[in-house]
Amino acid sequence: MTFGTFRHLKSRTKRRLFALALSFMPFVQQPSLGASQKTGPLTIESLVATLMVHSQRSVRFHESRHIAALISPLESEGVLTFTPPSGLLKEVTTPRAITYRVEGDQVFIHDPRATEDMAFSLADAGVLQAFIEAIRAPLAGDLVTLRKFWEPHLGGSLLHWSLTLKPKGPELNALVLQVTVNGERGTVTAISIVQSDGDSSHLRFTPK
Amino acid sequence: MKPRRITFIWFIWCLIALGVINRTPLHSDLTFFLPQTPTLVDRILLQQMREGPVSRLILIALSGASKEDRARASGSLVKALEKDTLFLRVSNGEDSKLLKLLEGKVYPYRFHLVDQGPLTPYSSEALHGALTARWEDLYSPLAPLTQRWLESDPQGLWTQLLQSMIGHQGPLREGGLWVSKDHQRSLILAETEASGFDIDAQQRAEERILNVFEGLHLPTSLHLTLGGPGAISVATHQGITQEAKRLSLINSALVMGLLLLVYRSWRYLGLGLIPLVTGLLTGAMVTAIGFGQLHGITLGFGSTLLGVAADYPNHLFTHLEREESPRQTMKRLWPTLRLGVLTNIAGFGAMLFSGFTGLSQLAVFAGSGLLAAALTTRFILPPWIHSPPHMSFLSKSNDRSSGIEGHPLKGLSFLPWFIVITLLGLFFYRHGVLFNDDIAALNPVPTENLHIDASLQEDFKSPELGKLLVVTGADQEALLRNAEAIEPTLTELKTSGIIQQYDLVTHILPSHQKQHQRLSELPSHKDLIAHMKKAQEGLPFRQGLFDPFLQDAEAAKARGLIGPEIWAETPMATTIDTAIIHLEDSWALVIPLHGVTDDQALKNGLDARHLDHVQYVDLKLRTTEWMTQYRQEALRLLGIGLLAITLILWGGLGRLTTALKVLMPVLAAGISTALMMALLFGGLNLYHLVSLLLVLGLSLDQALFFNRPSRDTDEYRRTRLSLMVCSLSSILAFGTLACAHVAILDSIGLTVALGAFLAVSFAALMANERPSAVPTVR
Numbered sequence: 001m002t003f004g005t006f007r008h009l010k011s012r013t014k015r016r017l018f019a020l021a022l023s024f025m026p027f028v029q030q031p032s033l034g035a036s037q038k039t040g041p042l043t044i045e046s047l048v049a050t051l052m053v054h055s056q057r058s059v060r061f062h063e064s065r066h067i068a069a070l071i072s073p074l075e076s077e078g079v080l081t082f083t084p085p086s087g088l089l090k091e092v093t094t095p096r097a098i099t100y101r102v103e104g105d106q107v108f109i110h111d112p113r114a115t116e117d118m119a120f121s122l123a124d125a126g127v128l129q130a131f132i133e134a135i136r137a138p139l140a141g142d143l144v145t146l147r148k149f150w151e152p153h154l155g156g157s158l159l160h161w162s163l164t165l166k167p168k169g170p171e172l173n174a175l176v177l178q179v180t181v182n183g184e185r186g187t188v189t190a191i192s193i194v195q196s197d198g199d200s201s202h203l204r205f206t207p208k
Numbered sequence: 209m210k211p212r213r214i215t216f217i218w219f220i221w222c223l224i225a226l227g228v229i230n231r232t233p234l235h236s237d238l239t240f241f242l243p244q245t246p247t248l249v250d251r252i253l254l255q256q257m258r259e260g261p262v263s264r265l266i267l268i269a270l271s272g273a274s275k276e277d278r279a280r281a282s283g284s285l286v287k288a289l290e291k292d293t294l295f296l297r298v299s300n301g302e303d304s305k306l307l308k309l310l311e312g313k314v315y316p317y318r319f320h321l322v323d324q325g326p327l328t329p330y331s332s333e334a335l336h337g338a339l340t341a342r343w344e345d346l347y348s349p350l351a352p353l354t355q356r357w358l359e360s361d362p363q364g365l366w367t368q369l370l371q372s373m374i375g376h377q378g379p380l381r382e383g384g385l386w387v388s389k390d391h392q393r394s395l396i397l398a399e400t401e402a403s404g405f406d407i408d409a410q411q412r413a414e415e416r417i418l419n420v421f422e423g424l425h426l427p428t429s430l431h432l433t434l435g436g437p438g439a440i441s442v443a444t445h446q447g448i449t450q451e452a453k454r455l456s457l458i459n460s461a462l463v464m465g466l467l468l469l470v471y472r473s474w475r476y477l478g479l480g481l482i483p484l485v486t487g488l489l490t491g492a493m494v495t496a497i498g499f500g501q502l503h504g505i506t507l508g509f510g511s512t513l514l515g516v517a518a519d520y521p522n523h524l525f526t527h528l529e530r531e532e533s534p535r536q537t538m539k540r541l542w543p544t545l546r547l548g549v550l551t552n553i554a555g556f557g558a559m560l561f562s563g564f565t566g567l568s569q570l571a572v573f574a575g576s577g578l579l580a581a582a583l584t585t586r587f588i589l590p591p592w593i594h595s596p597p598h599m600s601f602l603s604k605s606n607d608r609s610s611g612i613e614g615h616p617l618k619g620l621s622f623l624p625w626f627i628v629i630t631l632l633g634l635f636f637y638r639h640g641v642l643f644n645d646d647i648a649a650l651n652p653v654p655t656e657n658l659h660i661d662a663s664l665q666e667d668f669k670s671p672e673l674g675k676l677l678v679v680t681g682a683d684q685e686a687l688l689r690n691a692e693a694i695e696p697t698l699t700e701l702k703t704s705g706i707i708q709q710y711d712l713v714t715h716i717l718p719s720h721q722k723q724h725q726r727l728s729e730l731p732s733h734k735d736l737i738a739h740m741k742k743a744q745e746g747l748p749f750r751q752g753l754f755d756p757f758l759q760d761a762e763a764a765k766a767r768g769l770i771g772p773e774i775w776a777e778t779p780m781a782t783t784i785d786t787a788i789i790h791l792e793d794s795w796a797l798v799i800p801l802h803g804v805t806d807d808q809a810l811k812n813g814l815d816a817r818h819l820d821h822v823q824y825v826d827l828k829l830r831t832t833e834w835m836t837q838y839r840q841e842a843l844r845l846l847g848i849g850l851l852a853i854t855l856i857l858w859g860g861l862g863r864l865t866t867a868l869k870v871l872m873p874v875l876a877a878g879i880s881t882a883l884m885m886a887l888l889f890g891g892l893n894l895y896h897l898v899s900l901l902l903v904l905g906l907s908l909d910q911a912l913f914f915n916r917p918s919r920d921t922d923e924y925r926r927t928r929l930s931l932m933v934c935s936l937s938s939i940l941a942f943g944t945l946a947c948a949h950v951a952i953l954d955s956i957g958l959t960v961a962l963g964a965f966l967a968v969s970f971a972a973l974m975a976n977e978r979p980s981a982v983p984t985v986r
Contacts, residue, residue, distance in 0.1 A: 067346060069358060072748045074347055095347060111348075121382055 044154050045143065047161060050186045052141035058208045061090075065201045079208065085140050088132070102132055130172050134165055134179055150179070158185055211591030218588050222486060225493035232496035235503045249678055249825055250834070252789055252796050263404030264296075266413060267435035267664045268396040269388065273427045278394040281426045282385055286396060288420045294413045296399045297779060301379065301386035306778060313774050315366060319730065319764040320723045321716070322365040329363070330731050330761075335743035338363045343747055360756035372715050373780065379668050388667040393433075395667060399782065400438060407445050410438035435664035443657045451950050459944035463937045470933055471525060471597035479589055480521040483581040486588075487517045491577030495569050503569055509898045510573035512956055515941075516552060516905040517581030519934040520545060523913065524585060526930035527923070528596035535590040542586060544916045547860040548909040549582040554852035555904065558845040564838055567845065570898075599929070624876035624970040631883040640883075644891025645835040675807075677710075677799040677814075678823045687788065687795045688719035690821045697817050698799070706810050708803025713787035716780050723769045733762045835894070842897060853908070861915075870915050873970035874907045880970075881963040888958075895955040903963030906938060910967055914975035935968035 058081045065074040078092040088102040099110040102122065109118040122129050130149035137146035146152065149172065150165040165179040177194040191203045246254070257263060268285070270278045282300045289298040314321070327334060342362055346355065357366050379386040379395050386395040398417065402409030414434060421432050467477050491510055496502050523545060527537050552574075559571035634640075679694065681687030692714050701707045714722070731739065740754055772788075775781045789796045804810055807826065814824055857867035881903055885896045892900075910931050918924040938960060945957025 065346075069355075069750055069753055070343075070346070070748045071750055076347060092347075096344075098348070 042154065042156075042158050042161060044152055044163070047154060047158075047163070048138045048141055048143055048146075051138050051183075051188070060206045060208050061203055062206075063201065063203045065199070067199050068197070080205075082136075082139055086136060088136060102136075130167070131179075134181075138163075160184055214587050215591065218486070218584065222489055225489035228493045228496050229489070229502070232492075232500075232502045234507070235501055248680065248791070248794055248796065249823055249830070251791055252678055252798065253825065253827060253830060255789055255791070256786070256798065263437045264400045264402070265404075265436045266398040266400060266410075266417065266438050267661075267668050268398060268417060269433040269435070269664055269667070270394040270396070271392060271431045271433065273430040275382070275391075277427050277430060279383055279385055281421075281424065281430055282394040282396055284424050284426075285417075285421060288424070289398060289417065292416060292420075294401055294409075294416055296401055296782070298396065298398045299386075299779075300394065300396045301381055302384050309778060310370075314369075316760065316764065316767065317770050317774060318361065318365040318369060319761065320726060320767070320770050321718060322369050322726075323722075324363070324365075324726070324729075329729055330736060330739060332739040332742035335362070335739055336745075336747075339743050339747050339749065343749070359753055360760050362754055362757055369715075386668075393667065397668065404437040404441065407441050411442045411445075414439060414442055433660060433664065435661040440657055440661055447657070448950050448952065451948050451953060455944050455948055455953065459941045462940040462944065466933070466937055466940060470599060470929070472599075473597050476521075476525055476597050479592055480518075480525070482588060483520050483584040484514065484517045486584040487514045487577035487581030490580035491573040491575075494576040495573045498572055499565070499569055503566065505566065506569040506573050508952075509570055510577065512898060512960075513556070513570070513574040513902050513905065514577045514581065515902050515938065515960070516548075516909060517578055518937065518941075519906070519909055520581055520585040521589060522933045522937075523930050524589060525597055526599070526926050526933060528593065530596055533590075534593040534596075538586060538590045543860075544912050545582060545585070547857070548912050549578055550860070551853040551856050551908050551912075552578050552905045554856050555846070555849040555901070555908075557852065558848040559842070562841055562845055564841055566838070567842060621974050623973055624873060624880070624966075628876050628879050628883075631880055631887075635883050635887060638887065640886055641891040642882075642886050643836075643839060644889070644893045645832050645839060646893075674828065675801045675804045675824070675826050677801065678825055679797040679799065680821045680823075681795050681797070684788065684790075684795055685719055685721070687797050688714055688717065689721055691797045691799065692719055692722055694799075694819055694822055697813065697819065701810065701813055704809075704813075706804070706806050706813060707801050708805070710802065711783070711787070711800045713784055713797065713799075716775060717770075717772055717784055717788075720769050727765055730761055730765055733758065736761055839894065839897065846901070866915070869974070870908070870911045873911050873914075873967065873974045874904060876974075877907045877963060877966040877970045878904050880966050881959060884962060885955075885959050889955070893955065895952055896959050899956045899959035900963065902960055903967060906934075906960075906964055907967030907971060910934065911971045911975075914971045931968055931971070935964050938964035 058079055061078060061080050063076045065076075067074065075094075076092055077094040078090065081087075081089040081091075083089070086102075086104045090100040092098045092100075097112055099108075101108045101110070105122045107120055107122055107128075111118075122132060133142075133145050133149055137143065149168055151168055153164045153166070154161060155164065156162045161183050163181040163183070165181070167173045167176050167178070173196075175196055177196055180192045181188055182190045182192075189205055193201045195201075270281050270285075272278075273281075283302070286298050286300045286302070289295055292298075339362055342358060342364065357364075361367075380389060380391070381387065382391055386397075387393060388395060398413070400410065400413045402413070404410060417434065418432065464477060467480060468474075471477070488511060491514060492502060492507065495506060495510070523541055524534070524538055527541055528534055529537065532540075556571040556575045556578075559567045560575070562568050562571070677694070679687060679691045681690045691712060695712060695714070698707070698710050698712065702710065718726075730736070736758055740758065744751075744754075772781065772784045775784060787798050789798065801810075811824055814822060854867055854871060857870055858864050861867050861870065878900060882892060882896070882900055885900075886892050889896065913927055913931055916927060918927060942957045942960035942964065945953045946961050948954045948957060
């Protein structure tokens with residue numbers, strides 16, 4: 001059978017992309033007294049500039065997912081790494097080891113239990129790209145790409161800011177209500193994602 | 209009978225022949241090479257090659273322009289072609305529709321379709337295991353892949369089924385659409401309604417694709433490339449036709465030039481064509497009537513063999529004299545001509561009794577064609593000749609150089625044998641191979657097209673039709689059961705690395721027995737509820753979450769068993785159609801094997817298990833065997849033919865020594881040509897062999913005329929001229945073909961041109977030197 005049914009499944013099941021994206025969302029910076037303090041009022045531009053300047057390599061994450069099918073949330077932990085300009089690495093350690101890696105346009109999944117690694121193109125994955133860019137674009141200072149998928153609203157002060165991302169376009173809208181990125185100065189401290197079906201995911205970051 | 213009446217009869221004859229030929233279907237497949245009673249496996253292989261889905265696929269690649277342009281063009285092309293009745297299916301990888309279709313029609317039957325192993329799959333332990341696995345799956349970012357089916361399929365049967373259907377993953381994807389490995393081409397797969405061997409239908413499909421593509425008004429930098437067996441046949445057909453047309457224009461001009469130079473008359477040129485044309489028409493008609501069909505290869509090879517008939521009118525024309533009526537001249541020549549025709553027919557006659565349809569068709573075609581050509585020369589031509597041609601060559605012929613008076617070639621009669629022995633020495637020294645039975649050697653596809661196609665096939669990751677298992681059974685149910693019975697063996701072979709993959713159709717079409725067995729494993733509704741309740745203990749799944757599963761399982765019991773119809777409108781329908789073959793009284797199922805690493809281990813593995821109803825077939829090996837059998841049969845019959853020829857010559861010429869004298873140059877020329885071709889081409893293929901038959905026919909004719917009694921020097925000179933004209937036209941006609949870029953044309957061309965040259969030279973070298981010392985033909 002030459003028709004890759006498995007593939008249709010992937011392109012069709014957008015929630016999978018969403019979930020995959022979740023795993024890349026929680027990127028965070030080390031607390032730092034950034035240069036942004038010098039600038040005037042808090043804008044998305046200045047925040048992104050601050051994040052970019054202070055982008056650090058690695059951070060620990062704790063993820064808690066609330067799924068309607070389950071009576072208790074799913075908890076997981078691991079390390080998240082950003083390698084400028086476009087590399088993201090999520091290494092889950094608990095409950096079991098598995099690695100997700102994005103390099104430019106390519107996504108790789110290494111599961112020690114699987115017989116072989118999985119690889120696919122980001123451009124292939126539709127909305128997944130939106131989620132990756134929600135994290136990657138600010139860190140890379142790429143507001144143009146961020147705004148291609150999301151409509152950002154910034155609230156709070158530099159000390160405790162909150163960036164709300166509203167989905168653009170019907171595809172993304174059908175999947176997600178909103179993404180909230182919380183931070184303190186040049187550091188991302190938490191990310192919350194609320195799905196349209198009520199399931200949600202919360203990530204907290206601590207220095208490594 | 210009056211000449212007018214004979215001409216009238218001839219005219220009607222030709223009209224009837226045209227009518228019969230017009231109504232006869234022309235075949236063009238490998239049946240030509242098969243024995244009349246092929247084995248079941250042979251019939252299956254043939255069916256696969258002819259009707260298999262692989263043969264019906266057109267591979268379409270879009271290149272140039274931008275990525276977005278290609279994706280857009282790919283979408284519109286598919287949309288337009290999908291509606292077309294010429295195509296069963298068109299896809300560019302975007303098949304969300306397919307998944308929706310499968311979910312609607314097949315999902316409810318997942319309990320019938322999926323094998324759950326030997327353990328009791330619905331016990332609380334087994335279900336607990338499945339639920340634990342689902343819970344772990346939820347941690348994965350890929351969880352939503354299965355999450356949508358979590359509630360109704362906690363066992364994960366559907367995912368398992370979809371994954372087993374992947375088989376060979378198709379091409380790469382970009383944005384959900386198929387692309388080439390370098391991402392520079394968008395790919396589309398179209399499956400035609402018609403078989404890949406139906407060249408006309410394939411050409412229509414191809415033209416439709418091109419028209420639709422033109423009609424889309426796409427950027428001009430966007431290019432379309434077509435591949436696949438159908439496209440290849442079309443390109444080959446066009447290539448050969450064009451090449452043959454071009455070359456036949458050139459060689460007709462050359463031969464006509466030669467004949468005009470000799471006869472200085474358009475009338476003779478026209479008359480000269482009549483026997484050949486009559487021969488072709490008659491040959492085709494007789495074959496069509498005798499066999500009810502006409503094979504393309506018979507027509508091609510048969511016409512080649514009829515090349516001998518082109519010589520007949522030349523013999524007549526060159527011998528015409530003012531003092532004698534054309535009919536008298538013809539009467540004088542007739543015994544020799546008749547002997548030539550009879551020996552030729554005898555040569556082919558043996559093939560008539562062949563068990564191979566192709567060989568007997570060829571014998572009938574060539575035999576009846578030659579007979580008709582000879583009779584036309586004998587009875588139709590003479591009344592139409594008013595005055596002998598003015599042949600300036602004769603009046604001022606250079607006697608010395610043509611060796612008539614002094615016969616300077618005398619003493620060189622050893623030369624042919626010297627050449628034969630030298631070639632034999634060279635052949636053995638070089639460890640030459642006499643025969644090349646690889647069917648690929650007959651592949652008339654131009655190399656350029658092969659390259660394009662190979663790169664497309666690679667991008668599409670098309671499965672090659674190479675090695676397979678053939679399972680047999682009394683009916684469809686028995687067939688499916690037999691196939692299911694080998695699955696454990698196949699799994700073992702796969703585990704031990706002897707094969708990489710196999711496509712077993714019972715994964716999507718289980719036997720009724722298997723379906724019954726799977727359904728019987730489902731416990732009662734009450735029990736299943738209890739088992740599920742227990743299975744959920746210790747896991748965080750919400751109560752009542754799996755109610756849809758409980759309902760579906762209960763509903764499945766009430767559903768009937770599945771047949772091929774649930775796969776209608778999906779690519780799996782084609783998979784089933786191809787895999788299960790119903791031939792008159794027998795049923796067979798084909799299991800394609802991929803990545804066979806060790807043939808012997810595979811055979812041993814199958815033998816050791818004493819599996820009935822299973823045969824391992826290597827397609828390439830089998831087709832080579834067909835060619836070998838065919839060739840051996842042809843050669844055996846040719847041997848008998850030669851014996852018959854010798855006997856006829858003996859009878860016709862009166863003495864065995866004379867008969868042998870005629871035969872010697874023929875054999876020497878045949879052997880030399882065969883050896884040279886074998887050395888040049890690394891073995892003789894079927895094209896060479898057929899060409900050699902023509903060479904034998906031509907040289908036999910020439911040797912007979914060379915040894916024919918002549919009344920005087922003038923007559924002897926005329927015979928020489930006649931033979932020069934005949935061989936020169938053969939050499940010109942076939943020499944042009946030798947320049948062709950298509951394997952079939954240049955093999956035939958070179959063999960006949962060389963053979964014709966050697967035939968006339970050897971005949972001249974070994975012939976009698978004096979007109980007086982010639983044998984008499986009775």
